[in-house]
Amino acid sequence: MSLSIDDVNRIAHLARIRVSGDEAVQYQGQLNGIFDLIAQMQAVDTAGVAPMAHARDLFQRLRADVVTEPNRREAFQSVAPQVADGLYLVPKVIE
Amino acid sequence: MQTIKSIATLLAEGKISSVELCQDYLARIAAHNPNLNAFVTVDAERTLAEARAADARRAAGQANLLTGVPIAHKDIFCAEGWLTTCGSKMLANFVSPYDAHVISQFKAAGMPTLGKTNMDEFAMGSSTETSYYGPTKNPWDVARVPGGSSGGSAAAVAARIAPAATGTDTGGSIRQPAALCGITGLKPTYGVVSRYGMIAFASSLDQGGPMATTAEDCALLLNVMAGFDARDSTSLERNQEDYARDLNKPLTGLRIGLPKEFFGAGLTGDTATAVQAAIEQFSKLGATTVEVSLPNSGLSVAAYYVIAPAEASSNLSRFDGVRYGYRTPDYADLTDMYEKSRAEGFGAEVKRRIMIGTYVLSHGYYDAYYLQAQKLRRLIANDFAQAYQQCDVILGPTAPTTAFKLGEKADDPVEMYLSDIYTIAVNLAGLPGMSLPCGFDRQGLPIGLQLIGDYFAEVRMLNVAHQYQLVTDWHQRTPGGF
Numbered sequence: 108m109s110l111s112i113d114d115v116n117r118i119a120h121l122a123r124i125r126v127s128g129d130e131a132v133q134y135q136g137q138l139n140g141i142f143d144l145i146a147q148m149q150a151v152d153t154a155g156v157a158p159m160a161h162a163r164d165l166f167q168r169l170r171a172d173v174v175t176e177p178n179r180r181e182a183f184q185s186v187a188p189q190v191a192d193g194l195y196l197v198p199k200v201i202e
Numbered sequence: 203m204q205t206i207k208s209i210a211t212l213l214a215e216g217k218i219s220s221v222e223l224c225q226d227y228l229a230r231i232a233a234h235n236p237n238l239n240a241f242v243t244v245d246a247e248r249t250l251a252e253a254r255a256a257d258a259r260r261a262a263g264q265a266n267l268l269t270g271v272p273i274a275h276k277d278i279f280c281a282e283g284w285l286t287t288c289g290s291k292m293l294a295n296f297v298s299p300y301d302a303h304v305i306s307q308f309k310a311a312g313m314p315t316l317g318k319t320n321m322d323e324f325a326m327g328s329s330t331e332t333s334y335y336g337p338t339k340n341p342w343d344v345a346r347v348p349g350g351s352s353g354g355s356a357a358a359v360a361a362r363i364a365p366a367a368t369g370t371d372t373g374g375s376i377r378q379p380a381a382l383c384g385i386t387g388l389k390p391t392y393g394v395v396s397r398y399g400m401i402a403f404a405s406s407l408d409q410g411g412p413m414a415t416t417a418e419d420c421a422l423l424l425n426v427m428a429g430f431d432a433r434d435s436t437s438l439e440r441n442q443e444d445y446a447r448d449l450n451k452p453l454t455g456l457r458i459g460l461p462k463e464f465f466g467a468g469l470t471g472d473t474a475t476a477v478q479a480a481i482e483q484f485s486k487l488g489a490t491t492v493e494v495s496l497p498n499s500g501l502s503v504a505a506y507y508v509i510a511p512a513e514a515s516s517n518l519s520r521f522d523g524v525r526y527g528y529r530t531p532d533y534a535d536l537t538d539m540y541e542k543s544r545a546e547g548f549g550a551e552v553k554r555r556i557m558i559g560t561y562v563l564s565h566g567y568y569d570a571y572y573l574q575a576q577k578l579r580r581l582i583a584n585d586f587a588q589a590y591q592q593c594d595v596i597l598g599p600t601a602p603t604t605a606f607k608l609g610e611k612a613d614d615p616v617e618m619y620l621s622d623i624y625t626i627a628v629n630l631a632g633l634p635g636m637s638l639p640c641g642f643d644r645q646g647l648p649i650g651l652q653l654i655g656d657y658f659a660e661v662r663m664l665n666v667a668h669q670y671q672l673v674t675d676w677h678q679r680t681p682g683g684f
Contacts, residue, residue: 120541
């Protein structure tokens with residue numbers, strides 16, 4: 108398998124990472140090199156093998172539906188790029 | 203060499219205060235860090251305030267074993283009031299508003315923070331060269347890398363500018379830099395140390411652990427770090443154990459498994475000789491060896507470079523320039539803001555891995571990549587289970603080579619990935635692994651020996667490593683000039 112420039116641009120958009128034309132060419136070569144390494148996997152017959160999602164097949168613990176954290180909005184918003192009146196500011200998305 | 207064990211004794215006997223100790227280490231950091239770049243953040247006032255509190259606690263008779271002993275933390279651990287960058291421009295101005303569980307455990311023990319150590323950006327790398335803050339240099343040869351991603355922690359301990367440090371290990375990031383810098387490091391069984399507040403890379407593989415000069419120190423540090431934490435949904439609910447309890451047990455009857463795949467054509471020269479000498483040393487200590495096989499271990503790098511990027515692409519989607527981190531100064535709309543913030547905030551290696559992960563999880567490719575990798579992960583874990591029917595611990599090299607030159611592998615991602623060929627399978631299986639010094643190559647660079655245990659075999663591994671360190675002095679060697 109080999110990624111085309113269009114593939115690289117599509118992946119970059121899905122990942123929300125802007126790439127320039129020159130960068131796309133560079134990524135194309137590097138990503139194809141990495142996929143050549145990954146391709147070894149395809150030779151292995153894994154029919155009947157249960158996928159292992161997690162070390163030790165952990166199950167997710169549940170907790171009671173009660174408030175456990177104090178409200179620290181100001182502390183958490185102190186590291187935000189842009190806030191006003193306790194709200195995070197982003198460009199307008201609805202006209 | 204000052205172990206934290208010996209420092210704890212000096213503190214208990216009142217021969218030194220925590221403030222004096224911290225002043226001494228801060229002076230050593232000031233002298234050597236410009237050359238090494240092991241620390242990215244040092245805040246002497248904050249450290250000394252914590253040291254004064256530790257001394258007051260001791261004076262009040264409230265001290266624990268390690269109260270007052272300073273420690274450096276990898277910059278992946280959120281520490282309240284400390285800049286926490288994760289080696290990235292993305293978090294260049296992120297002063298954490300909360301403590302990671304590991305940080306709160308060390309605070310509860312009364313151990314002052316010496317500073318935050320350099321690392322590969324978001325822990326993605328094996329040389330600490332992907333850090334936005336510049337590479338860390340190996341104290342054994344400043345033209346060489348310290349390994350990575352916990353390279354700053356490893357270099358700091360090796361140069362004796364910190365007595366101990368924390369690290370994290372997703373594919374070898376504690377063990378490989380420990381090997382390349384000639385120190386001792388332990389990656390615990392997955393779930394033993396809480397991941398809360400440890401900035402996520404690949405959540406099913408990430409695990410924090412101690413890095414120090416000796417196995418005994420690692421045991422004492424793991425006693426502080428380990429423990430159940432409800433805020434990490436994969437933290438294991440186990441009884442607290444004393445990881446130092448069997449350090450002095452003799453090794454008579456110990457069965458060491460030697461995976462034939464680790465001693466093949468890839469293992470050559472001085473590394474092979476040093477590992478072989480270590481095996482002979484263990485025989486003298488009463489251990490027996492048995493050949494075991496990990497037939498699927500050769501596929502671990504391939505499976506890892508599907509699973510880790512897949513998880514990373516999901517975890518790093520949180521860096522969108524909205525709630526924290528870098529935001530581009532100039533944007534037209536929301537998508538433009540996301541795409542430019544992430545393009546400018548992330549470095550090249552992080553972007554590569556996010557793109558690989560995005561691709562393998564995208565429509566139509568999931569079964570061929572992610573699901574296949576998870577099946578291989580099962581086969582790799584099964585190999586270990588099979589091997590542990592014949593042995594108590596597995597032994598081999600930590601890394602295929604000693605420290606390589608800065609820039610040598612920086613332009614070839616695949617070549618860099620192969621640095622972790624002996625360590626990655628351990629993370630995929632979720633097993634504990636450690637690295638300890640076992641010799642030097644002809645250029646004077648340290649060689650690491652890897653021990654791999656069965657689940658929860660940390661006590662046994664630390665016992666094995668400690669007994670080896672009682673009869674060898676590799677771990678006591680200090681690089682010239684430090």
